[in-house]
Amino acid sequence: MLISCHSTFRSLVWALAPIACLGSIDASVLADDQVASSVQNGRVVIGPDYEVAPELKDQGAPKGKQFEFAMPLSESKIFDGTDSTLDPRKDVRKQRKIVVYVPAAYQDGTAAPFLVMHDGPSRLNLVRNALDNMTNSKDPNRRLPAFIAIAVQNGGNDSKGSQRGLEYDTMSDRLARFIQLEVLPAVENHPEIRAAYPNFKLTDDPWGRGVMGCSSGGAAALTMGWFRPEWFRRLITYSGTFVDQQDDDAPEEADYPLGAWEYHSSMKLIENTEKKPLRIFTHVAENDNRANDPESTYHNWVMANERTADALEAKGYEYRYVFSKATRHCDRKVFEATLADTLAWMWHGYEADAK
Template sequence: MISTHCLHQAICLGAFTIAMNGALAGTLVADDDFTKSFGTEGNGDHVIGPDYSIAPELTDLGNPKGKQFEFLMPLADSKIFRGDDATLDPSKKVREQRKVFVYVPDAYEDGTEAPILVTLDGPSRLELVRNALDNLTISNAPERRLPAMIVIAVENGGSDSKGSQRGLEYDTMSDRFARFINDEVLPAVLNDPQIKATYPHLAFTENPWGRGVMGCSSGGAAALTMGWFRPDLFRRLITYSGTFVDQQDDDAAEEAKYPLGAWEYHSSLKLIENSEKKPLRIFTHVSEFDNGAQRPESSYHNWVMANERTAAALKAKGYDYRFVYSKASRHCDGKVFEATLADTLVWMWRGYHDED
């Protein structure tokens, strides 16, 4: 069912390629000036484990460090997620303000329109992403080089699952969270006084192929949902232990169109199979014992099933996708991130050049 594949080897991921062939035909975005050819190296289904070790590129190798910033965004100031939604369960705590962490790698040149990687449940795995950028933005191997992207790690709004602010943001089947990141978080980063003082000409690319999202669990579902509903804004999507099950709030307005929440991507409505193919590049992952999957009598076994079905749907539709099944591991397992994240980032950003 799932083939084995080597990790931590440049040859497994291939060289950067790009094809300049005019506007993207048959997509939802009409203003692209080119199509991109990513190649197929590293695509498909892969199994790893049960033994794990951290990739050297995710450790401190002594390379020049970038700069990290942190600021707060009060929920009451938001026009999109104020923390007072009618669907919220009053027993589940909502944050008064969320932290936003920003990392600018040393390789970034002020004034350059930088690609961005938004990570959810910030700071999440920011320490690993920082090391990856410190090491791989200056890699001597072109096939392992990452662009000098800005990382924006956004804290969730609080609590978890149905009736929570986090669940509202991450598990709802709409473009609401994508709009929140694009319309509120990104401008807040550009206007933060500390960041402006250090990088007065900081700029983000508007090219959606230069905008990625990474999340785990419901954050993984949110990453796919951001790209699915707004491929004009975000196209490179990384999901670990994705919650492609029904965690959308029962009172959500979106229940009318998507009654089973993210389960609809692969089952019931089968959105991936039955929708026009979107301009997205997608990484998905699930652990062998994801969210209690070692208990067959538990409904949590759906996590593994949901991710396998999602990967199968992406394959059937012809997406550029990479699916990793990790043995002897659990939900959002740190050892899986340590073993795979360097390869995941390199695969995800293949085909992107700083001049795009």
């Protein structure tokens, strides 16, 4: 069950906030909103029991078409696998896989909204089922636009000194430029996609462009929108790595010395920057990475995500924050229980560009 946390408990310290919120809710508090709907903004607590959402199962709905191709890193002008910050002990992929799912509801010739998925093809099976089932929903609050799912594989390995870390944890517009200037044109012009959909095209409307990721991929989703809101505005982050994971020798350290930790602490970028045109979903698990670490490590995922939610709320963003009890980092059962709701919330209010 999804329970909205009442705002009067928001001032509790970060470590106790989710538990205090749960313990403090009673019938009088819940009178105004008994159960959080899939399109409400704000904070939601789920668990400790989880079930797969029906819309994320194969219900026999019409299927779309899936395409797969590879992009050699050596041909990229932005991420060619030779960055000076890379640790030679960490492997870099020779090529990255791109998987594209076009739902049955897509009509050739329309400028399609789309969702870029980091660490592709992770969770693509759930997104496929959601598209198959929810593009035909009779409930307007559950109906999804016929968006294209574009799952992009990372460049390899993890954490500081890795190609994946370079792509996802760097505080810059570099990843946004890579997706915008290299990946999206490759998708639009892929011969197999063109053969199936001769007039295939992706929307230029930033409100029709979403990004989704978990862990560092989640931080990357926020970073793409933060630095390039003119390109990407609907952002989904699970177990977001809003911690100091940026390479210590990255040039961006001069401007953002604590990496993604700067969003909510130290520089408090969200709080101290003019509000951007973004719609942001965030999540953290009760037992997420380094949940008991002191602030001085700049690596407590629960603290980081609680503070990020606080900052988004204080600044007046369209946001939704899920705290999942009895779960861990990027826990699959959280995706299985919530992703239908998350997608419904993320695309709520979207109207396709008529052009």
